[in-house]
Amino acid sequence: MQIGMIGLGRMGANMVQRLLRAGHRCVVYDINPEAVAALVEAGAVGAASMEDFVARLEKPRAAWLMLPAAITGQNVEKLAGLMEKGDTIIDGGNSYYRDAVDLAAKLQPAGLNFVDVGTSGGVWGLERGYCLMIGGPQEAVRRLDPVFATLAPGAEKGAKAPPDAGTAPFGYLHCGPSGAGHFVKMVHNGIEYGVMAAYAEGLNILKAANAGAVRREADAETTPLAEPQYYRFDIDLPAVTEVWRHGSVIGSWLLDLTAQALKDDPVLAGFSGHVSDSGEGRWTLKAAVDTGVPAPVLASALFDRFSSRGEAEFADKLLSAMRYAFGGHLEKPKAG
Amino acid sequence: MQIGMIGLGRMGANMVQRLLRAGHRCVVYDINPEAVAALVEAGAVGAASMEDFVARLEKPRAAWLMLPAAITGQNVEKLAGLMEKGDTIIDGGNSYYRDAVDLAAKLQPAGLNFVDVGTSGGVWGLERGYCLMIGGPQEAVRRLDPVFATLAPGAEKGAKAPPDAGTAPFGYLHCGPSGAGHFVKMVHNGIEYGVMAAYAEGLNILKAANAGAVRREADAETTPLAEPQYYRFDIDLPAVTEVWRHGSVIGSWLLDLTAQALKDDPVLAGFSGHVSDSGEGRWTLKAAVDTGVPAPVLASALFDRFSSRGEAEFADKLLSAMRYAFGGHLEKPKAG
Amino acid sequence: MQIGMIGLGRMGANMVQRLLRAGHRCVVYDINPEAVAALVEAGAVGAASMEDFVARLEKPRAAWLMLPAAITGQNVEKLAGLMEKGDTIIDGGNSYYRDAVDLAAKLQPAGLNFVDVGTSGGVWGLERGYCLMIGGPQEAVRRLDPVFATLAPGAEKGAKAPPDAGTAPFGYLHCGPSGAGHFVKMVHNGIEYGVMAAYAEGLNILKAANAGAVRREADAETTPLAEPQYYRFDIDLPAVTEVWRHGSVIGSWLLDLTAQALKDDPVLAGFSGHVSDSGEGRWTLKAAVDTGVPAPVLASALFDRFSSRGEAEFADKLLSAMRYAFGGHLEKPKAG
């Protein structure tokens, strides 16, 4: 079927490629004309403006946005102003699900459908397919089924789904009304942060397994390592992450990627350790708070990212100031 | 090759089965004679006592123990008393790695080898193979290679390892001297707790996504749900965990099992939620503390298990007592 | 000066008492006529309706609301409809600071002032005085100074403030524009949750100091207590909390209350341990998330309260289900 795509960054461009390969027809638009040109080369129809983009879509129109969360709302509203009753706007970005709830309500009087699609798969989606978590009106979602089926991994891996299993085994799922898709994707990413942190903390402990071989000085400010004889292991992290991929309980795709990253560079010299977070982890925590659900692991994972960017510094200065005030303790220099 | 196995519970018996199927010869012993008889049926040689067990092993002997951590030490020592220079004792249980360090040192004067094997794979290992994390003297470990290669998943899944990749791609790894195997397995399980908790917390939030559809009373003790219009989703958890298995970033074997468990029973009525922990999570935390490595996610995951068993109760009573003391706040009855 | 008070629950009634004792004139109103009558007895002027209440206030009117957060907004709006340019509405309840920001903006066109006063002190405030954190327009706040000075503890305790120290040493502070008072109070309570939890967790550990004297069974599901010889202390918690009040680093008012509560009942039999939370802890966490500030301690404290009310149950069932799926582990009955 025909579909329009606005936002031709890494994610959007790859999705267009995957759709074109499967024979779908794509109209594409981006504020960067080079991004448009690259996909026209690949078989897409390019648009020079949002007006042009809308004009090139067949009715009922289906326009997919793949934009940063911060500018999605304004683009949806602009696009909506150019569309007609029965048309559908799809937001596949990492938007806040509440925006989807609000936008859907705003577009409904004009007869426009709003479909939110949480999209997981990253740069691997082009080849692996994307896991799609979909929210929106039944009929609009149903009409987009060929697009979802193409973007999702499908049954490629030989996974034969039972006849009544719905679309989930093919990698896409209609999760509920507008907002449900981004809600499920939000929690997906919240979980992702927790899973990533679990591996990272564990591997950091393995890296410290040789702490007993390093001499430490004894003073009132520093606890001597308890029983150094038990910390004299030099663990080969690339080999350990590799072996865990085979038959262990913690095998996962994130572990596959971690093993490869450590194989490429065991000390990860290319990274400084300032970890970004792109919204969903925060929103997941707010949802936990609103609904009274304990989420200490997901919270700890998020807060570590904040700390990695230096955001605990003032709090830590306060701790040092208190220690100095009650005990005269001076700070020690940062560990090498 | 020939190998002896002591401890024929779920794990030990399955490992013997896997070894027998591959043509290895197994001598088996357990305090429960029925467990011995069952494996004799399958082709193993049964022993009537530990002495008998040792007598039936060819030199240099290799005896594998698969026992609860609490009784492993005493059994290793008893067994060691019956063995000779050059023999090897393998502990494949969930033992504390420090016991391995200590036992190896204790056995060394008699010329006995101690090999610790962290074993992951659970009840699935019989078919999938076990992921093996091995510590011990080079020569003893090398001699056991055929056993490890059989117990591990191997290259069955078509994963072709590069010639210089070592054994990790086959699912077993010599991690270092005695204790290194259990150390790596300990951290593996610490990670496991964190990964499990990440999924569990996230799914608990998804389950609460309909909180806005439930009426709550307004009083000074209860915060009304902020903006209930954003919490009106009825999420199908079995379908969501299924879709995440296909192309998402958080695909994993634990997710596969979770999706299956929710398919079997979406409300998990068969479980009360008192979660056990079998040692490694605790030891991982202690290692983090000893070595000064932050592990907030792994700690939160462990503490939630303690809380699930009622161990926070006195602390919570204290909180209620304080609230009553400063604010006259009375407790409200437990939710649902 | 004259001031009106709406909401004569525990807090509101005590505040009126404290104001009356200092010679202020109070007009009081509550939907419960008995609450009004009780304060009329004490010297206040009672009102029969909100209209009557407004009519009895001298211009420029000052009306203080002390109501549950859930119904404060609607009462402010109703009251605003009855008031005139130059009048001031004060919200002293545990309201969300964002409501203060919004209400202030809403009232401004009519020339009404909105002042938000975070009020700490609980049932002890009547005698000790209340700590007041104030947000709102400079002039309106200045006009209310006699009321704040009376409600606050003042210099009663002999604390002589330096001439340029402002009002903070007297227990009240103008923190900024509308919303600033509730913002500071919100964070105050977030901190309160963390401090309370620190004491509660520590005392729970002290209570377990005799764990080594209790026999535990050894099986594969239960880790035996490491080195029971180190856990044979029977700690007298009432005495310990008392001794900490004298010269230790952790002396505090919350500790004073805790020591008294434990003296009254060392096992806290009157409490079941379902701990409420009244909003500020949640809002604090959301503010941390919004601003990217790590708050793992405050988050853990909040989540423990959720768990105390059974809200982790489904997550814990999931953990047990996963453990059963990969290891065949069955749950053990809940501890004691």
Next chain:
Amino acid sequence: MQIGMIGLGRMGANMVQRLLRAGHRCVVYDINPEAVAALVEAGAVGAASMEDFVARLEKPRAAWLMLPAAITGQNVEKLAGLMEKGDTIIDGGNSYYRDAVDLAAKLQPAGLNFVDVGTSGGVWGLERGYCLMIGGPQEAVRRLDPVFATLAPGAEKGAKAPPDAGTAPFGYLHCGPSGAGHFVKMVHNGIEYGVMAAYAEGLNILKAANAGAVRREADAETTPLAEPQYYRFDIDLPAVTEVWRHGSVIGSWLLDLTAQALKDDPVLAGFSGHVSDSGEGRWTLKAAVDTGVPAPVLASALFDRFSSRGEAEFADKLLSAMRYAFGGHLEKPKAG
């Protein structure tokens, strides 16, 4: 009475001063002769060696050690070799309570008493008095009562203890057999870490209350601040911490110190934020783990200190490496 003191650092020297002022006789020793000379000046009897020190003590001898945990054990053993049946060694340092249990057992055959005294009060103890948590044999502890009564704050503050209240209201407490004193002090410090972190996190959030006034760029890697209009407060932290000291629920001695520190320097420019930890916080966490008591707040507080010293760096690099692997996300530069 007469008492010996070994270790004349900040704590030990102050304690001798406090004892001398109350008329006790003190024999003092330190490897640093200047420290000895300073106290001889103040009226103490100086010793030139440990042997000399022991010779100057009256029988039954009482020798108090105030040394770093790392060297306490060896000094106790050396001292014990010089003492006789009926003598008492007191360890007042921040030692591991397990060492006290072990040392007491070691000294018992020779008829020597071992008394462990957890000592809180820091540099303020000289004037305020020290809070003493005591473990050891009944008779030896009773004999030292005059020393404990002098070192503790006593009833100076007008707190009149009821006749049957024991010594706790005077600031010292016999908590149980050898080890109990350090156990209680250990948990005291664990709580201290949690309380400190609660204040620090809360104040860090207050500091960020103006986040909405700072412009941020919008891109796929950065979540825009949700609703900046709610984060436009410039909070005066010195004033807020001061006001909280008067009548609020979170008043405490640590808050008193924090308010003073912020008054002295609102931005704490003198501190870099690398927070030390001196053992007890770690041991508290291990005790929680051993006894199965959830302590997420105390753990989070400890781990933040580790992170403040850069110990999360490798874990954070792993997170960035994973993000790059699945999403092509590049790190952003560290926040200002």
